[in-house]
Amino acid sequence: MLRQQDVGHRIVVRRIVGIREGRTLFSDALGELVELSETHITLATDAGPLRVPVAEVHRAKRVPPARRPTAAAVVALELAADEAWPAPVRGRLGDWRLRWADGWTGRANSALPVGDPDRPLPAALDAVQRWYAERGGTALVNTP
Incomplete structure (x- = not known):
């Protein structure tokens, strides 16, 4: 008891x-x-x-605490979702995925920061902001 x-x-x-x-x-x-x-x-x-x-x-x-999924499992799921429901306009920043769908839904209009952006974080965030500004949007980052 x-x-x-x-x-x-x-x-x-x-x-x-x-x-x-x-x-x-x-x-x-x-x-x-x-x-x-x-x-x-x-x-x-x-x-x-x-x-x-x-x-x-x-x-x-x-009983033991609930298990949380591993970071690798979360990334795999995010990448699978990105492939299953691709945004019409897609870009890359190193391993990061940049997605644009003319304002439709937050996910389809956000950067997916998985992996290495191939530059320091401040420079990567500046590049994300520029990419979305070029399309008339606001930079959103969908963190898994």
Whole structure:
């Protein structure tokens, strides 16, 4: 069972939600333990706060923090999206991608700064601003 030192950590709670045809029905909830008392457990879930009476708790335990995707996975996804929905006008600044779609959507009118821009960052940002100004737009940078 949980203890006060688990407050503030990610937990999973399996609770009893009913009985059907003589079998106990369970539901699991995952979130951050906000409060632990003698009568209830409160956790912050993605759907909002959930207060579970202790009498309904079948099992509860601390679990590891949620994993974040690797930087390489995020870059791969951004590049795949860029290939799947290309802007009508495209440019490159080293590995960075410059995209222009005459003002339609932020993504299609923004620089995608993945990889090396082949110059120091201040110079790269100046080049991005010039590229968009030449097209009558404002430089936007879509950081993954």
